[in-house]
Amino acid sequence: MNKNEHSNIKEKLFKLFVYAALVLLAISIVVPVAWVFMASIKENSEFYGNPWSLPKGIYMQNFIDAFETAKMGSYMGNSVIVTAFAILLLLVVALPASYVLARYKFFGSKFFNNMFMGGLFINVNYIVVPIFLMLLDGDKFLNQNFGFAFLLNNKFILALVYASTALPFTIYLLSSFFITIPKDYEEAAYVDGSGYFRTMISIMMPMARPSIITVILFNFLAFWNEYIISLTLLTKEAKTLSVGLMQLMQAQQAAANYGQLYAGLVLVMLPTLILYILVQKRLTEGMSLGGLKG
Amino acid sequence: MNHKLKKHLYITACVAPAIILFTLFMIIPTINVFRISLYKWGGFSNTKTFVGFDNYRTLFKDINFYGSFQNSILMIVLITIPTIALALLFAGILSRYKFRGQNFFRIVFYIPNILSIVVIAAIFSAIYDPSMGILNSLIGVFKGGKAAQILWLGDQKIVIFSIVIALVWQAIGYYMVMYMASMAGVPESLYESAGLDGANEITMFFQITLPLIWTNIRTTLTFFIISTINLSFLLVKILTNGGPDGATEVFLSYMYKQAYTNSSYGYGMAIGVVVFVFSFALAAIVNLVTKREPLEF
Numbered sequence: 206m207n208k209n210e211h212s213n214i215k216e217k218l219f220k221l222f223v224y225a226a227l228v229l230l231a232i233s234i235v236v237p238v239a240w241v242f243m244a245s246i247k248e249n250s251e252f253y254g255n256p257w258s259l260p261k262g263i264y265m266q267n268f269i270d271a272f273e274t275a276k277m278g279s280y281m282g283n284s285v286i287v288t289a290f291a292i293l294l295l296l297v298v299a300l301p302a303s304y305v306l307a308r309y310k311f312f313g314s315k316f317f318n319n320m321f322m323g324g325l326f327i328n329v330n331y332i333v334v335p336i337f338l339m340l341l342d343g344d345k346f347l348n349q350n351f352g353f354a355f356l357l358n359n360k361f362i363l364a365l366v367y368a369s370t371a372l373p374f375t376i377y378l379l380s381s382f383f384i385t386i387p388k389d390y391e392e393a394a395y396v397d398g399s400g401y402f403r404t405m406i407s408i409m410m411p412m413a414r415p416s417i418i419t420v421i422l423f424n425f426l427a428f429w430n431e432y433i434i435s436l437t438l439l440t441k442e443a444k445t446l447s448v449g450l451m452q453l454m455q456a457q458q459a460a461a462n463y464g465q466l467y468a469g470l471v472l473v474m475l476p477t478l479i480l481y482i483l484v485q486k487r488l489t490e491g492m493s494l495g496g497l498k499g
Numbered sequence: 500m501n502h503k504l505k506k507h508l509y510i511t512a513c514v515a516p517a518i519i520l521f522t523l524f525m526i527i528p529t530i531n532v533f534r535i536s537l538y539k540w541g542g543f544s545n546t547k548t549f550v551g552f553d554n555y556r557t558l559f560k561d562i563n564f565y566g567s568f569q570n571s572i573l574m575i576v577l578i579t580i581p582t583i584a585l586a587l588l589f590a591g592i593l594s595r596y597k598f599r600g601q602n603f604f605r606i607v608f609y610i611p612n613i614l615s616i617v618v619i620a621a622i623f624s625a626i627y628d629p630s631m632g633i634l635n636s637l638i639g640v641f642k643g644g645k646a647a648q649i650l651w652l653g654d655q656k657i658v659i660f661s662i663v664i665a666l667v668w669q670a671i672g673y674y675m676v677m678y679m680a681s682m683a684g685v686p687e688s689l690y691e692s693a694g695l696d697g698a699n700e701i702t703m704f705f706q707i708t709l710p711l712i713w714t715n716i717r718t719t720l721t722f723f724i725i726s727t728i729n730l731s732f733l734l735v736k737i738l739t740n741g742g743p744d745g746a747t748e749v750f751l752s753y754m755y756k757q758a759y760t761n762s763s764y765g766y767g768m769a770i771g772v773v774v775f776v777f778s779f780a781l782a783a784i785v786n787l788v789t790k791r792e793p794l795e796f
Contacts, residue, residue: 219701220592234607301513302516317514330751332524334767369525401509429615447618473618474614
């Protein structure tokens, strides 16, 4: 056997090994996710046998239980409200800011650009306690002076916190887009007598549409999946879906109610999975543009 | 209204809301982390007394903190190496070869990244369940006899590896897609001429691909360390809550526990400050160690 042939075999073995590793990882992802879907339509008694047995029928009661008894339905409503409001707020605040920060030189513009860049390094896990204490103090102050408080246990405040903590990443992503557009567009608009606001809204925003969609996608996933801020700031009945799922996991340890748990799991996963299937190309492409997550 | 004033008003109106929100919910809380760490600040009664660096002194004598420190370091090492290595390998294969199902792998590997960490925790508790879990029943099939009852999350010696596997599982796809994007920028002509010189694919991977995307690997490595500290907390909090007996307690889960369960916000925040400083120091060291002359292509 000559040397060339030898290295050829080595390369083939290597390829085989890598291919096996690829398949193994793919299986380790697809199988558990599919298993959860399968488990969500099983009756509770079916869980005590072989975990690989196929469901005997489609037991939709799990979903009804999860929706009503475990209140996942109302949690889902909360999640929809919080996510939608947070994204809306984020766009309203971040779009003009990133446009102006990328486009205009003004007193402090460099400082503010750096400030938002620095914000990329602040992780919410560190500041969730001070945010909670700040809102707690705020509530105390409001209660003493006005007899009512609304900061903690408020979905809109939660959305406000979500939007604020997403600002650095969003501004970074949008600014890096606005910087690439030639100035001619605005100059032409100004010559035609269009004001600053009108130019921004009717000329620049439509051009930024692909970036805006990327921002919406990433932040939808972030807000929908988030749990630590939500767990800390919503301490009463109204919860978001991921915190509800956590609660369901804990309840399941005490009273084995597997079907309900997996139905809840499907409710949390499904929207993100559907979204992913619809836009997976844009998401993975947007990532190389957006850089890194926290 | 004159032109200049109009422009100033416009700029202010656009930038001010973002600056106000950012200051209120990010800058002030960050400053507060440092400030609170200097107080003995307990529970809902809100009694605060300034104690200077007392919390830090207690911290450096706290055996449990050292335990969580050890666990975190172990996890960072055990998660980073396989994740980055596998992500690079897979990205190298998927961007160099054309074969059936290529797109399928890219799509599937990214799935864990779109799932909530709560969902990942729930999936892994189904996998690791001792009596009805996927993993034990699978081992039972291979062993032929009765399913082995391995306590993946209950055995102090095993549990940290169970967490590590879950975190590697969720991270590979993200980094793979990232590396694929930067590998796409490596010109094909380099591989062609190397092929003419008789280099095989393995040599090309180490001699061409890796050096050319080294800057990207460095950046991801730095960020990965910081992100592992955060994600390990989010997963551990749900899956084991630091247990059994502190075997999976990590930096931030210990911080959260001290702040909430123990109601000592001051002490919790002192932990936060130390971890924050440590994570940046570690990132800076990694950044320095991996420094190389950037290659142009």
